[in-house]
Amino acid sequence: MTEDERPRLDCGYRWRIDLACPRGAASPDLHTQRRLFAASAGYCQNPECERELFVDADGKSVHVAEMAHVFAASEKGPRGTGGLSKAARGAFENLVMLCANCHTIVDKAPDAYPDDKMLGWKRDHAEKLKGLFGVIAFDSRQAARETVEPILAQNRAIFEQYGPHIEAAENPESGAAERWKRKMLTRILPNNKRVLALLDENRKLLQNDERNTLELFRQHVDDLEAFHIENLKNDATRFPDAMASILEN
Template sequence: MAAGTQQPSACRRVPLSTATKRRLWSESGGYCQSPACSDFLFADDADVDFAQMAHIVGASTEGPRGKSSLTKVQRAHHSNVTVLCPKCHILVDSTPQNYPIELLHSWKARHQDLLAQAFGTPQFADRGAARRYIEPLLAQNGAIFVTYGPVEGNMSDERAALWRKHARQTIVPNNQRITRALTRNRDLLTAHERATADIFGLHVAEFDARHVLGDWTAGTQRFPEGMNSIMEDQP
């Protein structure tokens, strides 16, 4: 090793700043960000929290999921940390092979989307405005499916890995946004569109179970074709 250089694994981790911790706590809403848990992070009748800040890419190259080109500062950035209860923190760090980087990022995004569902889903004045909101999300999902989605006779390991990555990072949160928008603006839907939206909701739940929770026993309700034109024209 050349003089004056230092192995990344020998570098000490950068502690999270107070501002970063404050932001992470806000993003969590006080709940574990594992979708299989979501425990409240305060003990009953006590002002003691059990929140633990879990690095997605390890705080050092020697840590869980630590093999990455991220710098020490980037590893301490809020985007690389998820808030978990002690049980889930131990689980993801003791078996990192079962909890890859992309999965933990999808947990974090899904949790933030759930908070947005409670506080930030828009209510539209008309069908046109609603369509303009969901159409780009549908288009992005469709492009990913066409490019990387399962195709009989053409599912190489590389294509499968890219499909899983984009499904978790993009399709899952997009689906949640679409579902929330349709639910909050259900009065703008025709009777036929409501049935389509309900089928889409089932598709989303089963897709999430597979790609977020890793439950491959979930059903495989296909994406309803009617979603491609939902609220496209005035009823």
């Protein structure tokens, strides 16, 4: 990974992942980058690939995420004859989030990967995530709780050990910011997506106040992604305390 490809540190704990297309002709804006990351939930959007896009390797966060144009950034590129404007080529609708291997393959063999096939990947990805996340409809609150609780517990343990409140965070030379960023990208954000998918699938099991808690959690997740991916200087909503006991009998 080159220096330009590494996550950028700004103001201690605010990070932005640079996923922009290096061609630059139709580079997506930050909002589009965040939408793509959220839609991918950290996995390659090629339905034949289950690779995680943020890999925890030897204590370092390595991202293999690349935004692939369906219709290329220029008319001369792969699938470049879509007749789209520069703005349209950099729009969410013309992009898919792939691992580096899949991005290389679709661009080197464009005839095997026409635009309708690649656009279909995004539509099918939500169903794919249900399988990767183990998302099923449960018959009881207890069964749903037994699946959701360990995920929440892992996020809580990560926050308590690595979060920005720890003593080491006061020392910029401690590496605490790097460790927290790595855990956020490789564990907490994907875990949040899994919890949302599980609770949405089992919404019928939730009580009215729990449905309100779910929506508060959804906004918390959205704010976290804006803060850590898009580098928006927003006041993030707090994790709703009631989430810790959701689905308890």
